[in-house]
Amino acid sequence: MTRGMTFRLLVGLLVTAAALALAGRRLHVLYRLGRLAQPVAPGRTTGAAAVLRAEVVEVLGQRRLLRWTLPGLAHLLTFWGFLLLGLTIVEGYGALFVRDFALPVVGRQAWLGALEDTVALLTLASVVVFAAIRLRHAPAREGRRSRFFGSHLDGAWLILFMITNVVWTLLLYRGAQVNTGYFPFRSGAYASEAVARLLEPLGERGNTVVEHVGVVLAVTVVMVFLVLVVHSKHLHIGAAVANVALARRPRALGALQPVRSGGREVDFEDPGEDDLMGVGKVEDLTWKGLLDLASCTECGRCQSQCPAWNTGKPLSPKLFVMGLRDHALAKAPYLLAADDAARAALPDAARAEGERPLVGTAQENGVIDPDVLWSCTTCGACVEQCPVDIEHVDHVVDLRRHQMLMESAFPEEAGIMLRNLEHAGDPWGRGGGHRLEWAEPLPFEVRVLGDDGADRLPDDVEYLFWVGCAGALDDAAQRTTRAVATLLHEAGVSFMTLGGAETCTGDAARRAGNEFLFRMLAQANVETLDAVGARRIVVTCAHCFNALANEYPQVGGHYEVVHHTQLLADLVASGRLTPVTPVETTLTYHDACYLGRHNRIFAPPRELLGAVPGVRLAEPPRTRERSFCCGAGGARMWMDETIGTRIGHERARELLELSPDVVTAACPFCILMLGDGVAAHLGPEPARPVEVTDVAEILLRSVLPARAAEPAPEPAEPAEPAGGTTP
Amino acid sequence: MHVVVLVKHVPEPTATWSFADDLTLDRAAVEGRLSELDEYAVEQAVRLVESGLDARVTYLTLGPAKAVEGLRKALSMGGDDGVHVVDPAVHGSDALATSLVLAKALQHIGFDLVLAGMASTDAEMSVVPAMLAERLGVPQVTFGGDLAVDAAAGTVTVHRDGDDATEEVVAALPAVVSLTDRTGQPRYPSFKAIMAGKKKPVQTLTLADLGVAPEQVGAAAAGVVVRSVSVRPPKQAGQVVVDDGTAAAVVADFLVARGFA
Numbered sequence: 001m002t003r004g005m006t007f008r009l010l011v012g013l014l015v016t017a018a019a020l021a022l023a024g025r026r027l028h029v030l031y032r033l034g035r036l037a038q039p040v041a042p043g044r045t046t047g048a049a050a051v052l053r054a055e056v057v058e059v060l061g062q063r064r065l066l067r068w069t070l071p072g073l074a075h076l077l078t079f080w081g082f083l084l085l086g087l088t089i090v091e092g093y094g095a096l097f098v099r100d101f102a103l104p105v106v107g108r109q110a111w112l113g114a115l116e117d118t119v120a121l122l123t124l125a126s127v128v129v130f131a132a133i134r135l136r137h138a139p140a141r142e143g144r145r146s147r148f149f150g151s152h153l154d155g156a157w158l159i160l161f162m163i164t165n166v167v168w169t170l171l172l173y174r175g176a177q178v179n180t181g182y183f184p185f186r187s188g189a190y191a192s193e194a195v196a197r198l199l200e201p202l203g204e205r206g207n208t209v210v211e212h213v214g215v216v217l218a219v220t221v222v223m224v225f226l227v228l229v230v231h232s233k234h235l236h237i238g239a240a241v242a243n244v245a246l247a248r249r250p251r252a253l254g255a256l257q258p259v260r261s262g263g264r265e266v267d268f269e270d271p272g273e274d275d276l277m278g279v280g281k282v283e284d285l286t287w288k289g290l291l292d293l294a295s296c297t298e299c300g301r302c303q304s305q306c307p308a309w310n311t312g313k314p315l316s317p318k319l320f321v322m323g324l325r326d327h328a329l330a331k332a333p334y335l336l337a338a339d340d341a342a343r344a345a346l347p348d349a350a351r352a353e354g355e356r357p358l359v360g361t362a363q364e365n366g367v368i369d370p371d372v373l374w375s376c377t378t379c380g381a382c383v384e385q386c387p388v389d390i391e392h393v394d395h396v397v398d399l400r401r402h403q404m405l406m407e408s409a410f411p412e413e414a415g416i417m418l419r420n421l422e423h424a425g426d427p428w429g430r431g432g433g434h435r436l437e438w439a440e441p442l443p444f445e446v447r448v449l450g451d452d453g454a455d456r457l458p459d460d461v462e463y464l465f466w467v468g469c470a471g472a473l474d475d476a477a478q479r480t481t482r483a484v485a486t487l488l489h490e491a492g493v494s495f496m497t498l499g500g501a502e503t504c505t506g507d508a509a510r511r512a513g514n515e516f517l518f519r520m521l522a523q524a525n526v527e528t529l530d531a532v533g534a535r536r537i538v539v540t541c542a543h544c545f546n547a548l549a550n551e552y553p554q555v556g557g558h559y560e561v562v563h564h565t566q567l568l569a570d571l572v573a574s575g576r577l578t579p580v581t582p583v584e585t586t587l588t589y590h591d592a593c594y595l596g597r598h599n600r601i602f603a604p605p606r607e608l609l610g611a612v613p614g615v616r617l618a619e620p621p622r623t624r625e626r627s628f629c630c631g632a633g634g635a636r637m638w639m640d641e642t643i644g645t646r647i648g649h650e651r652a653r654e655l656l657e658l659s660p661d662v663v664t665a666a667c668p669f670c671i672l673m674l675g676d677g678v679a680a681h682l683g684p685e686p687a688r689p690v691e692v693t694d695v696a697e698i699l700l701r702s703v704l705p706a707r708a709a710e711p712a713p714e715p716a717e718p719a720e721p722a723g724g725t726t727p
Numbered sequence: 728m729h730v731v732v733l734v735k736h737v738p739e740p741t742a743t744w745s746f747a748d749d750l751t752l753d754r755a756a757v758e759g760r761l762s763e764l765d766e767y768a769v770e771q772a773v774r775l776v777e778s779g780l781d782a783r784v785t786y787l788t789l790g791p792a793k794a795v796e797g798l799r800k801a802l803s804m805g806g807d808d809g810v811h812v813v814d815p816a817v818h819g820s821d822a823l824a825t826s827l828v829l830a831k832a833l834q835h836i837g838f839d840l841v842l843a844g845m846a847s848t849d850a851e852m853s854v855v856p857a858m859l860a861e862r863l864g865v866p867q868v869t870f871g872g873d874l875a876v877d878a879a880a881g882t883v884t885v886h887r888d889g890d891d892a893t894e895e896v897v898a899a900l901p902a903v904v905s906l907t908d909r910t911g912q913p914r915y916p917s918f919k920a921i922m923a924g925k926k927k928p929v930q931t932l933t934l935a936d937l938g939v940a941p942e943q944v945g946a947a948a949a950g951v952v953v954r955s956v957s958v959r960p961p962k963q964a965g966q967v968v969v970d971d972g973t974a975a976a977v978v979a980d981f982l983v984a985r986g987f988a
């Protein structure tokens with residue numbers, strides 16, 4: 001063996017051994033941390049077919065990233081570049097041992113050489129694009145608007161630098177190889193040949209040295225890269241693949257997960273002594289939760305869509321995930337210490353990290369500020385956007401669960417709602433006696449369970465009409481309830497309501513973290529529904545819909561649940577309802593988070609509006625999957641919104657820019673929030689009033705002959721606080 | 728120091744109440760709860776301990792079997808134990824009889840400070856604390872807006888908000904104090920606390936245990952007799968007048984028809 005080859009082999013292998021040791025140690029720590037975490041729910045790791053499909057679409061095809069055209073394309077290139085560059089790494093290692101090493105079979109074919117060189121150049125081009133994006137959207141320039149705000153910027157630049165290093169060292173030794181005659185490709189590798197021409201003046205000896213040093217440099221750069229990757233956010237390169245495979249299918253939206261401890265569901269009637277109630281310490285996350293944290297690329301796509309962040313609140317889903325991850329890593333030495341003595345021997349910083357409260361204010365040295373935790377509307381925009389399937393909403397609620405169930409620490413106003421639910425069965429605290437008032441103005445009789453003395457739904461009843469608390473007790477929502485009842489009546493659909501026997505579905509309680517109260521309400525409702533023999537249920541509230549359809553199966557209630565927009569769209573399509581009277585208006589439609597993103601009901605409300613003659617539908621810029629929350633979800637409806645601007649006002653501003661006559665939605669809470677926002681924007685004496693109403697109301701105007709529908713209400717008064725609760 | 732808080736399990740105020748054949752409230756037919764006004768007294772007792780007072784907090788209730796739920800709720804907010812006086816003879820008792828039983832029970836379990844809400848949300852009499860103090864021969868301070876206990880001096884200091892002035896009243900212990908709903912928002916117990924509350928001891932006592940004869944209590948011994956109960960008809964929705972030029976006349980006719988002219 002020549003001196004040069006000995007140098008190559010020795011240094012190359014030494015560097016590799018050192019790097020693998022460093023990286024291995026780190027991976028071992030991460031593995032032990034994962035072992036310490038909670039087990040995942042049974043079934044999470046099965047479903048291989050779905051996993052495979054997801055991997056193909058999400059990882060190889062990078063479907064979600066492609067939604068953001070330019071950066072998505074750049075990432076796709078880098079990603080595929082890395083897969084192909086993997087081949088050159090094999091070649092590089094081969095060259096440590098055999099000077100003219102070539103891959104088996106195809107290793108000397110011109111097209112491979114051309115492909116490798118092309119990929120190398122494209123990777124370099126992507127680096128330039130990334131750098132440009134980072135410079136253009138630098139937080140220093142754009143502040144909070146930048147999706148990189150709060151990301152680890154130095155680390156990201158370091159990685160871009162390292163990618164550049166990978167490419168130039170590769171081309172350097174390949175160029176030298178061409179000159180010394182040890183290059184596996186006789187033709188095709190045009191970039192390497194170009195470099196070779198540059199190196200030619202160095203002569204035979206010079207090129208030999210460059211080749212030896214170049215190979216060692218290339219291997220070293222790759223190894224340093226490996227060490228950096230396992231120590232930085234670029235861990236996502238590996239973690240994301242696993243994370244996508246293990247993600248909730250089809251997406252981590254809709255139903256919340258039951259409270260689990262040790263992988264098993266907690267029995268709230270008889271909980272175990274040491275059962276965990278949500279996440280109170282970072283190690284209370286499941287290992288899949290920790291994998292979520294490791295998978296975050298700090299891309300900020302979630303942050304850019306988050307209604308809380310966009311209205312000046314401290315919550316950013318990205319910073320939430322990063323905060324948890326940085327804390328988990330910093331706490332690792334504390335958690336992995338063998339015993340108390342070892343823990344006491346840790347450096348002060350590590351011990352202090354171990355003692356930080358997971359949720360706490362800055363003074364309390366908390367990891368997640370309560371204002372961050374309670375700002376989330378659980379709108380799911382983050383989950384929808386995240387390219388690596390991180391389950392933000394589930395984590396937010398898990399943290400809230402611990403605060404609620406173990407610490408009883410939550411915004412005081414939410415307590416009013418919780419007490420009202422407990423005592424009166426509705427968030428306003430009105431009581432079941434008021435649940436039929438909505439029907440009084442109707443010219444026809446609304447059938448109520450028990451009216452005819454029977455305690456089960458009669459056979460002729462097609463649908464149980466679940467009115468919901470807002471639908472029964474809120475003025476604007478009562479109009480919707482009446483509109484839907486009238487339409488069903490007109491269409492000859494026989495329906496019945498539960499009257500005072502209905503109670504809140506528990507959606508807000510659950511999203512505030514009060515799983516105990518949710519279970520109580522849900523179980524009571526399931527008992528009622530089963531006792532009356534309910535099978536098909538129609539609801540007007542997106543939150544009731546989500547609870548009844550997606551969450552009640554968790555407590556043993558299985559029903560066929562339809563949203564009123566779905567049922568009405570069917571009735572129109574089948575000719576049982578015929579919109580005839582033209583409704584000459586320009587209107588816009590706001591997708592409720594819990595109807596759209598969480599439940600994929602995008603088309604029926606639009607079909608309804610499309611069927612009404614005269615209606616011109618103007619879509620807002622943020623629509624469907626990207627719809628911007630009204631601010632009411634996640635129990636936020638029942639809390640004061642004192643930080644930043646109001647989410648509902650921001651959404652109203654966006655909708656009003658379309659100059660609509662009517663703002664429509666299909667959820668009573670959206671209508672409440674948007675009504676407030678629209679009124680605030682227009683002021684007390686608007687030149688052109690804008691009505692905020694449910695799509696059913698528009699349909700009703702068209703189905704009934706002109707003038708027969710209820711007169712439009714006075715435009716909403718502003719200033720009603722979002723809570724709207726009476727203590 | 729032994730702090731005893733009087734608590735009452737009352738029918739849910741937002742529920743629809745009905746009356747039994749003997750004209751008493753049909754408690755079995757409605758959901759019950761710890762009287763909201765009693766929660767303020769419970770909260771103050773728990774805060775006394777949290778602020779360092781070395782005291783045992785006992786909750787005392789008088790009522791049917793279901794009333795134990797009120798004790799459990801109070802115990803989930805804090806405190807140490809509960810005492811439930813339950814006896815079929817008590818059914819239909821008036822305030823005088825109630826105060827008699829409670830006084831005997833307090834003498835039975837011992838006390839330094841008795842706290843109560845300002846009224847129950849069902850009968851809304853507000854008189855039991857005063858009657859109790861009389862029967863026990865101890866000072867009474869009613870409608871307190873706050874509460875401070877000086878264990879060393881053996882006194883309780885209370886501020887009473889009147890229409891024109893705020894009085895500061897000091898009483899020597901033992902004493903009976905009733906507290907208003909301005910004393911501070913009662914806490915919302917965590918699930919953990921609810922579970923802990925379920926495990927705290929509750930002692931059951933009968934009239935015989937307290938040396939009260941059945942003839943001294945119940946409807947028969949009551950000083951007043953309820954002759955009849957008529958349920959108030961539900962409120963009618965108001966009439967909405969849309970002004971198409973005739974509104975003034977319609978409103979005037981409406982008022983005249985109801986004798987306002």
Ligand code: SF4
Pocket residue numbers: 302305306307308309315316317375376377378379380381382383392393
């Ligand atoms: S669910 Fe919505 S409000 Fe909550 S963090 Fe995600 S984007 Fe923000």
Ligand code: SF4
Pocket residue numbers: 295296297298299300301302303317318321382385386387388389390
């Ligand atoms: S959570 Fe997902 S969307 Fe948000 S920054 Fe991380 S990877 Fe990007």
